Amino acid sequence: MGAPLLFTGPAGVGKRTAALELAKTLNCEGEIAPCDACRSCRKIAAGIHPDVQMIDFSHQARFFDEAMEDQRSLRIEMVQAMKRTLAQKPFEGRWKVTIIDEAHHLTSDASNTLLKLLEEPPPRTLVILLTDHRDQLLSTIRSRCQTVQFRGTPVEEKPSEPLKQAEHLWDQLAPLTPPKWLTLRRQWDHPGKAQRQVAEDLLQALLAVGRQRLPAEDRRLPEVLRAVLDALTAIRQNSHPRIVWDALSLQLHEILRYDPYLLRQ
């Protein structure tokens, strides 16, 4: 262990999930790793484990306090910060794990800095690069890493949790049922980096459910889609998920409550 890993394969086949599972396995405090129940597993799932870092555009946007949509490449500062983090001993886990999502976005400066780190990784550290464009990585980086090729069909393979939640949410929007926003909102409330991802996934699923449940000719469909898209943009621009959520749920309730029979499939 310790040799950097490169997970390649098309988007949506589970590279990110697999990387997080590996981080859980390395740090699990349960009997059968990953147990998904111990403190460490739960922190990793919530994106708040101090020894497990996900570097991606959303991390970078927060790092520089910039808008998500202004992120075009992964800059050298991210790799420098990552090097500093990896140089320290693990805070509470056994391994420090850094995952770089969409590693082909690394600038050449950033790639060269990363290369030095990959050549001499500090003890008890693991770097995992994820990409669906392996050919766009520096060949020196590719040759440093042990490649794991992901195959399989992207998405839809497993009915996703966000999709189920979104369907449930949609049903709660019927005017005759008091909206039970709070239950769903609570699921958004777990703090940390994963929160935005959870919110984003749920909104994406909500878009899909909206399209599916409202007939194309329903005049409310564009309004619904616009409201959800606005919320998605707000999340990506780092608005607080809970605030976005509250605004959206009120809006959707207003839009949808006039035609109850259309709420059902």
Ligand SMILES: [Zn+2]
């Ligand atoms: Zn565990």
